[in-house]
Amino acid sequence: MLRAHNFSAGPGEMPLSVLEAASRALLNVPEVGLPLLGISHRSSWFKDVVAEAEQLVRELLGVPKHYHIVFLQGGATLQFSAVAATFLRGTGFHADYIQTGYWSEKCLPEAQKEGNIRILWSGENEGYIRLPSDSELNFSEDAAYFHYISNETVEGLQFHRLVGREGVRRVCDMSSDFLSQPVEVDKFDIIYAHAQKNLGPAGVTIVVLRDELLAGIPEGLPAMMDYRPHVEMHSVFNTPPTFAIYVVLLTLRWLRDEIGGLTQMKRINESKARLLYDLLDQSAGFYRGRAGKADRSLMNVSFNLSTCGMEKDFLIKAESQGLYGLEGHRSCGGLRASLYNAVTLESVEVLCDFMQKFQSEYAPSSASKIDNTGAVR
Ligand SMILES: Cc1ncc(COP(=O)(O)O)c(C=O)c1O
Structure with missing residues (x-):
């Protein structure tokens, strides 16, 4: 399936x-x-x-x-x-x-x-x-x-x-x-x-x-x-x-x-969020996180690209690759990835991979390669 x-x-x-x-x-x-x-x-x-x-x-x-x-x-x-x-x-x-x-x-x-x-x-x-x-x-x-x-x-x-x-x-x-x-x-x-x-x-x-x-x-x-x-x-x-x-x-x-309980759930949620926030932080401003760093949510990662046109293109390409639900809320637009309990680490890795490729296509000079540990290569 x-x-x-x-x-x-x-x-x-x-x-x-x-x-x-x-x-x-x-x-x-x-x-x-x-x-x-x-x-x-x-x-x-x-x-x-x-x-x-x-x-x-x-x-x-x-x-x-x-x-x-x-x-x-x-x-x-x-x-x-x-x-x-x-x-x-x-x-x-x-x-x-x-x-x-x-x-x-x-x-x-x-x-x-x-x-x-x-x-x-x-x-x-x-x-x-x-x-x-x-x-x-x-x-x-x-x-x-x-x-x-x-x-x-x-x-x-x-x-x-x-x-x-x-x-x-x-x-x-x-x-x-x-x-x-x-x-x-x-x-x-x-x-x-x-x-x-x-x-x-x-x-x-x-x-x-x-x-x-x-x-x-x-x-x-x-x-x-x-x-x-x-x-x-x-x-x-x-x-x-x-x-x-x-x-x-x-x-x-x-x-x-x-x-295995909530302590373990929190650990998994932190790992998922870290992957995505690291990618935003290392994108040289291509992806702009909305929330101040100290208050970032482990559940909902809201971010923007520099133009609405790019965000639309992002959503179309993401959906064509099986990445669903990334549109921001109607009140503020932009993009949002929700990483609730049931979202797997693997799904977040697939998303990060997609986002890196999207950045390389749009802004090849700003794109850097990030591995799964968040390190820039
Ligand atoms: C934090 C929070 N509170 C309240 C609501 C409203 O919830 P409901 O649609 O169940 O009334 C939402 C909806 O998403 C929410 O995210």
């Missing part, structure tokens, strides 16, 4: 063994004798699927006992509202946010519908090319919570440190780097992430939340934004996306059994 190298920003690449197992289950789940899409979410089989998925997230991330893990719908976008409704609705308190890119910009208006939001820092005027340092962040001590996005998917900016203030609840959208590396879960009050980057198909969003928050949730929230019924019903309050959750389970098993 011919498989393109998939650098899509999401829904993105999935491990081949997971796709194979999912397609077998689509036709027949042997334990049940029915096709996956026709099995009730109230069946004991599906209850076991949710329980195992929950247990595996707990195991892989080291989630403490006093945290719940739920599988919800509405994407990360519904969480923009649910988080703010949980902590702000009717309270008169404010929340601290930072505006570090396209997605943190998108979450602000949703939060503002629920209460007062203070924007501690914005990278908008600089064109979202870097993240703030701690000294630029003046956290309030009385904020109901602090919200940030660990990895800005569009611009390719990733925090490589914990951000926030001791004593203020920390809430993080980890949609594009969840389970790509270990995380100190007990430093967070809520972590949310949709599945379609590192975990499975679109349609399910994972929320990890501290138990004690449940007691403070205001009455009267729409049930889909109120975490309590979902926790009580173990993610089957209403009909959940059974297919998506099952594929998430398969991906979690892959992470544990084939990859």
Whole structure:
């Protein structure tokens, strides 16, 4: 079977063994004798699927006992509202946010519908090319919570440190780097992430939340934004996306059994990103990385060529060679290679090879030969 190298920003690449197992289950789940899409979410089989998925997230991330893990719908976008409704609705308190890119910009208006939001820092005027340092962040001590996005998917900016203030609840959208590396879960009050980057198909969003928050949730929230019924019903309050959750389970098993856990996953992700960033850095300015070096994302490598025409040509040639999903986001154009968990080192090597050849054709004098270790020859 011919498989393109998939650098899509999401829904993105999935491990081949997971796709194979999912397609077998689509036709027949042997334990049940029915096709996956026709099995009730109230069946004991599906209850076991949710329980195992929950247990595996707990195991892989080291989630403490006093945290719940739920599988919800509405994407990360519904969480923009649910988080703010949980902590702000009717309270008169404010929340601290930072505006570090396209997605943190998108979450602000949703939060503002629920209460007062203070924007501690914005990278908008600089064109979202870097993240703030701690000294630029003046956290309030009385904020109901602090919200940030660990990895800005569009611009390719990733925090490589914990951000926030001791004593203020920390809430993080980890949609594009969840389970790509270990995380100190007990430093967070809520972590949310949709599945379609590192975990499975679109349609399910994972929320990890501290138990004690449940007691403070205001009455009267729409049930889909109120975490309590979902926790009580173990993610089957209403009909959940059974297919998506099952594929998430398969991906979690892959992470544990084939990859060997999150420390190993991070190592692999670092090697992939290093290959590509080294190539950008050694291209004598032919490829221009978008993000400041200290804040470069291991997940999304956003870059430009000097003209739009060249970028178009790059995309056409890349696709003709089976390299898919390299177009930048519609908000900022350019090029972007997403290196999520399931993208293999081999795919990144093929991409780097293509990029070197492309550079030699366009600008032979600037092209240098880089081997797989990043050394220039
Ligand atoms: C970091 C981040 N947050 C939120 C979203 C929105 O997610 P959804 O489409 O699941 O609502 C995205 C989409 O790609 C994202 O990358």
